[in-house]
Amino acid sequence: MLFKAKENKMDFIPVGSKNISRFYKDGKEESFSDQVAIELPLEIYVKYGPFENRNIKKIAMIMRSPGDDIALAVGFLFTAGIIHTYKDLLPNQESKPFQKIQMIAFAYHFNPVFPKEDRIFIVNAACGVCGAPDTDVLAGNMLYPKMGKRKFIHRDVIFNSLEKTKLNQPLFNKSGGSHAVCWFSNEGELIHEGEDIGRHNALDKVIGYSILKQQKAKMDGFLFFSGRAGFEMLQKAARAGIDVVVAIGAPTTFAIEIAEENEITLIGFTNKNSFNIYTYSDRIQ
Numbered sequence: 001m002l003f004k005a006k007e008n009k010m011d012f013i014p015v016g017s018k019n020i021s022r023f024y025k026d027g028k029e030e031s032f033s034d035q036v037a038i039e040l041p042l043e044i045y046v047k048y049g050p051f052e053n054r055n056i057k058k059i060a061m062i063m064r065s066p067g068d069d070i071a072l073a074v075g076f077l078f079t080a081g082i083i084h085t086y087k088d089l090l091p092n093q094e095s096k097p098f099q100k101i102q103m104i105a106f107a108y109h110f111n112p113v114f115p116k117e118d119r120i121f122i123v124n125a126a127c128g129v130c131g132a133p134d135t136d137v138l139a140g141n142m143l144y145p146k147m148g149k150r151k152f153i154h155r156d157v158i159f160n161s162l163e164k165t166k167l168n169q170p171l172f173n174k175s176g177g178s179h180a181v182c183w184f185s186n187e188g189e190l191i192h193e194g195e196d197i198g199r200h201n202a203l204d205k206v207i208g209y210s211i212l213k214q215q216k217a218k219m220d221g222f223l224f225f226s227g228r229a230g231f232e233m234l235q236k237a238a239r240a241g242i243d244v245v246v247a248i249g250a251p252t253t254f255a256i257e258i259a260e261e262n263e264i265t266l267i268g269f270t271n272k273n274s275f276n277i278y279t280y281s282d283r284i285q
Helices: 069-079 155-167 170-175 199-214 231-239 253-261
Strands: 004-007 015-023 029-037 040-048 055-064 092-095 101-105 121-123 179-184 190-196 222-225 244-247 265-268 276-279
Touching: 015 170, 029 170, 040 069, 055 069, 069 092, 069 101, 069 199, 069 231, 092 101, 155 179, 155 222, 170 179, 170 190, 179 199, 190 199, 199 222, 199 231, 231 244, 231 253, 253 265, 253 276
Parallel strands: 004 092, 040 101, 055 121, 222 244, 244 265
Antiparallel strands: 015 029, 040 055, 179 190, 179 222, 265 276
16 A cells, blocks of 8 residues: 655745845945745654554654655654564654644554663754764664665766756755755666755655655665765665765765675765765776
8 A cells, every 4th residue: 555645745945035135355245035944843753552552752853844744754763763664654644834743653563662762862954863872873773674686877877866966956956055865766767856954854855755655665776965975874875775875075984884884885076077986886887
C-alpha cells in the first residue's frame, strides 16, 4: 500500500520579507525589500503501541524551513535508527502548513526502541546531532545496509548534476539562505529534491520521501549536496544505502572515515571543470 501523506502542499516558497538598507564601499546607500528564508521550530512526536493502548512520546525539536514536514520527520526517525522500514508506519500521516507539531503514527505491531536516555534531540540549522545522548549515537549505533552489486557512473553525469542541482533550489534562489540535497538516478535523472535552512534537514526530507512515496529504505542512485559533506550527512547517506555522494563543498575527516567504512564513493569540490574523489574512485568512469 502506498502511503497517503495528507500534507497540504504549499504552492509558495517559504520566504518572508524585510525592509533593509544596503551600504556600499563608495559611500552610496539604497533601501529595498529583501526576501529571507523562514525558520520555524517543529516538534516531532510519535504515537506507538497496540491499537487498544497507544502511547505518545516527544522525540525531537527541529529548526527547519516549513514544508515537507512529514518527510522530514520520517527521514529523521529513520536516520536516527528509531524506524527501519515503511512497514513501521501507518499508511496515513497528516500534516498542516506552518504547524508547530508533527505527529508520526507507528504501525500497531511495531515496537520501537528509543534512545537509552530519556532525552529529546534538539536540532538547529547548523547541527544535525545536537542533543544526542552519547558518542554511540554519533557513531551510528545501528545497522547499515550492504551496498550490493558494484555500479559505475560516468563523470559527465556528475558534471551535469551540478547544474541541475543549482536549478532546483527555489528557496535558495529567492533568499540565498538554504541548502539543497538532490537525489539522482545513476543515469542522472532527478528523482527528488529537498531544500531547507539545515543541510541535514534537506537530506532527511529526501530520505523521508523515499520511504513514504517509494517505500524504499535503501535508495538507489546518488546524492548531490549543495554545500559541504560533514559526518552527519555521510552517516545519514550510509543509513539510506547510498553508495555515491557528491558535494559542491569540502568533506571533513570524519565524513571520509564514514565513507571508507561504508564503501561510499565521496566526491567534493565539484565545479563545472573538475571534482575530487576521496574514496572508492573506481565507481566513476
